Amino acid sequence: MSDPVVSVEGLSIDYVIGAGRFRAVSGVTLSVERGHVVGVVGETGCGKSTLAQAIPRLLPEPPATIGEGRILFQGQDLVQVPLWKMPRIRGTGINMIFQEPLNSLNPAFRIYDQLAEAIYIRRVREKSGAVTDPRAAQAYDYSRSQDPTASEALLRPVVPAGAAARVTRRAVERHGDLKPEVLEYLRLVRINDPETILDLYPHELSGGMRQRVMIAMALSEKPTLLIADEPTSALDVTIQAQVLTLMKELIEEVNTSILFISHDLGVIAETADELGVMYAGKLVEFGPVGELFEHPRHPYTKALLRAAPTRYKSQGPLSSIPGSVPNLSHPPSGCRFHPRCPLMKPNCRIAPGPGLETVRGGAANHTSACFYADAVEALP
């Protein structure tokens, strides 16, 4: 039953800055099942972006170092893969949508060139047999005037059957050959008249358009795992809604696995299947989104849900969590949430603190790192 695309096991990441050393992520265990969307939420600085960037080994090492743990992806431990071999895994294996759409496209290259590069890489890999996509079943009819749906674009074989399958590498490099697919992916992310933006530079597009191009670029490599690191937080609310709707549609249409990093519970509620909650570098609760929202089993999750503004909760002041985020160079001993926790008992202060354990009376994969998980329901 369990078929994880990626599983992170006991991952710890340290930053060494000068003489100081702090652990941004400590002992996080998390896995993303095939076809599932896993959300990760937490306050700013809780280590969720570090986690996201550590999986494709994108963190600058140094200052970051992976202390312990494994990242299992397609049968290999990415922690052990030498950095110079990582490019083969990035792109078609793991792809990423970044937080800042304004900065994640190269300002010096045209939109067409940036997208064509991604498609080119995927084609070269597919030709060399480095990528085998079992989903590829039927050829897509290029002559059809109707725009492809997401599933069609992602599922059809990349190299068309028959005579056209004998594309040489030079033919792949030729621009004319990449252009139909570039246009197709731009239409996929609902950009009307994609021809008009091919020759534009990123600064000539709006933020929402740039983020769509980024999404198109990531999808065009047909990644096994897509990591979305706060893909909507830099956008204003109306554009955010559009991009989110688009991502939801794509997620529904395509059997892809997504790790969705956000600090916005509303965004997570709409997109994710499972949700992980991070606090001060640790995963404190993990479980199916619905159950976690209805019956949180960690006091931090409960407090986070209470603090989230919703349109139904218009009366009274917004609540907040008392205290402040701990300094990760000197984290509290034991449970890291104990200084702010309403359920705190003396044993919470003792190292190593609570580990993730399956909660009683919940789903099989619902875990919480709290000694008093059963008492959380009773909290206001």
Next chain:
Amino acid sequence: MGRSPTDLAIFVGKRLLQLVPVLIGITILTFVFTHLSTINPCAQWYPHADPTTRANCEHLFSQPLSTQYWQYLTNLVHGNWGASVEQVAVYPQIAEGLPATLELVLAALFLMIVIGIPLGVIAAQSSGRWPDHLVRIFYLSGWATPTYLGAVIAAIFVAPYFGLPSHGEYSSLVPPFHQYTHMSVVDALIAGNLPWTLDAIEHLILPAATLAFINMGIATRMTRSSMLEVLPLDYVKSARMKGLSEGWVLYKHALRNSLITTTTVLGVTAGGLLAGTVVVEEVFGWPGIGAYAYTAIGGGGAAPNFDGAIAVVAVFAVGVVVANLIADILYGLLDPRVDWR
């Protein structure tokens, strides 16, 4: 303002118009300084000449500086660039020497680009580790070397070690032939003679390398610092996430953006390169306007040649302005966000 060819033409036209005040200023400054440095050069110039020549000379120098400058400017506008004491006209010397100097400077610039910029990329990539330190030692030693010392060391020690020629444009094996452009390599190519071309390139290596070594630091340093600025940016990460190899990411995505700053700085080094030619050409016997400037200011015991010195300084000034203009144009071509204005 936009990025159309018309906008570019207007931009270039405006910048070239700015040359006029620059040139007037430069000629006034050099004129005043050359004429103030020697109170009355007539005795030195005409020690044994007949009294009339000497008297004419003394009369000229007794006039106010403004009158003397006006006279110079009037001659210049009429195409008369003046002459040395020996009545050798300045203009033909400049016209023949400038291409040779240009060849030398362009060769040095070429070396700075193909060696200095990759060194900067390597230094940025390994910042704080030993390749970075090695590169820093290399460019700092170039930067710290005085031009004359570098040139003399290259001519005396490096030349025999590598068996490279250290004097002139061609060896004696190449007979005199008609030079169309006065650029040694280009002329040999026009003559269609491969051995002559190789000979010319051999002669070009050391002076160009010396000039490049001394001025390379700024290109390497700028490339390193702008690469360090660009590398942590999201678009470099997203290029990596596409699955591009590290070399592709560095030399296509990151370098393309950091070159925007490096080009501007390369324009500024034009001044340093041109100034360097004065010593380098003299040491290596390169027949350019740098060596001409050296003799014009009395180097090697020659009689000072004011008109020649002013002309070289003015030509260098034009060179610096044009180099910066080219750098600005390249800047605009490299960065699509820039408007011509």
